[in-house]
Amino acid sequence: MTNFDYGLVLKSLWPLAQGLIFGTIPLTLISFVLGLIVALAVALARLSNNRWFELPARGFVSIIRGTPLLLQLFMVFFGLPSLGIVLDPWPSAIVAFSLNVGAYASEIIRAAIQSIGKGQWEAAKTIGLNREQTLELVILPQAARVAVPPLGNTLIALVKDTSLASVVLVTDILRKAQEIAAPTFQFFLLYSVAAVYYWVVCFFLSVAQKRLELRLDRWVAK
């Protein structure tokens, strides 16, 4: 049994918070926003009647969902240099996480769009809206309400998945914890502090999701 060095916990609070604030959180947010853009594009491609959009989109989703996230991260960071593409840790992580989120969220967005009845498309057509306007003004606002809970899930999963970035040298909270724990062997304490930080972030995200749902609920019949 190791002796627990509780003083180290106090001393680690700020460095770990830095890992969270300058590593985990921005990595999560940037990847999530880019991922949503990828997801919307992939969802629309999958819903289009054009095979040249639909098939590549389907292939992309299949490959991303059929391979481990860690492998995808390694592919970008360690694999792409063989093709002459060398990315730093941060861009590597952002590319891998954005594509991964993009594939999973595209299925959520596709299902949400398809959950809006045909009558809404028809009504929009009869008041002269074209396809793009109908999507933007009629379908997506309603699909958003449907997509928020599962997208909340995706975001919360991503917060924790970004910990994988520590293995490609991104200084996130987990890497900070490792750096402090290694010379002192206080792994249990440092990982516990990191765990609490993760949990707090996810707790607040859940609260934010609930509030967003309530806001979008104002036009839904109770």
Added chain:
Amino acid sequence: MTENLIEIRNLNKAFDSIQVLKDVSFDVPKGSVTVIIGPSGSGKTTLLRSINLLEIPDSGSVSVGASLVDFSNKPKPQEIAELATHSGMVFQANNLFPHLTALGNITLGPIKAQGKAKTEADAEARKLIEELGLAGLELRYPHQLSGGQQQRVGIARALALKPNVLLFDEPTSALDPELVGEVLRSIKTLAQFGWTMVIVTHEIRFAQKVADQVIFMDQGEVLEVGTPSKVLTKSTNERLRSFLNGILFS
């Protein structure tokens, strides 16, 4: 003779192997009310939806106002959009946009499709809201309105685009019986204002009072066309008689 606003010629439409429109032709004079009746599955809704090209017929032609689309060749999307601008549609299930207020529903088309200024569109919408007896409800969301009020918002949404013709697809079929009257009264008022309308309905008494022309369809064919008295009381067509008996004495 008044000029025809709508001319339907030899329309045919099949879904898979089922022929839902069989060589349908008729005219709708400007400013008149046409009521289409017939048993369910007779093709009346498909016919109505062919007038604004929510359904694309397999052959024949549809002309509304100055636009004509002939289906012997595959129509271009612009042709379809062009023809569709002439009609406004009121749906059985109202199909209001649930995320927009009554006012938002009514002004969406004028602002986004016709490029009207918001203030102008709002003012016109408020006038329609007033005329349809919906004053005070402009900022309610559809789920905060009764079925009859929702349907009248649907009518206002169609009217806001100032179409040449209004199409109604069973506008009262999804309503509670006590709400049917208010919607029919609104439609009757529009008839008095001279709107050209084509209405699919099972309200035979309403047809008798308001229609200039009644069309009876069965199994994809137009079997009778004429004034309400000719079609609803004097016709000797066997299928029409049994249809009317079924409805009036149910």
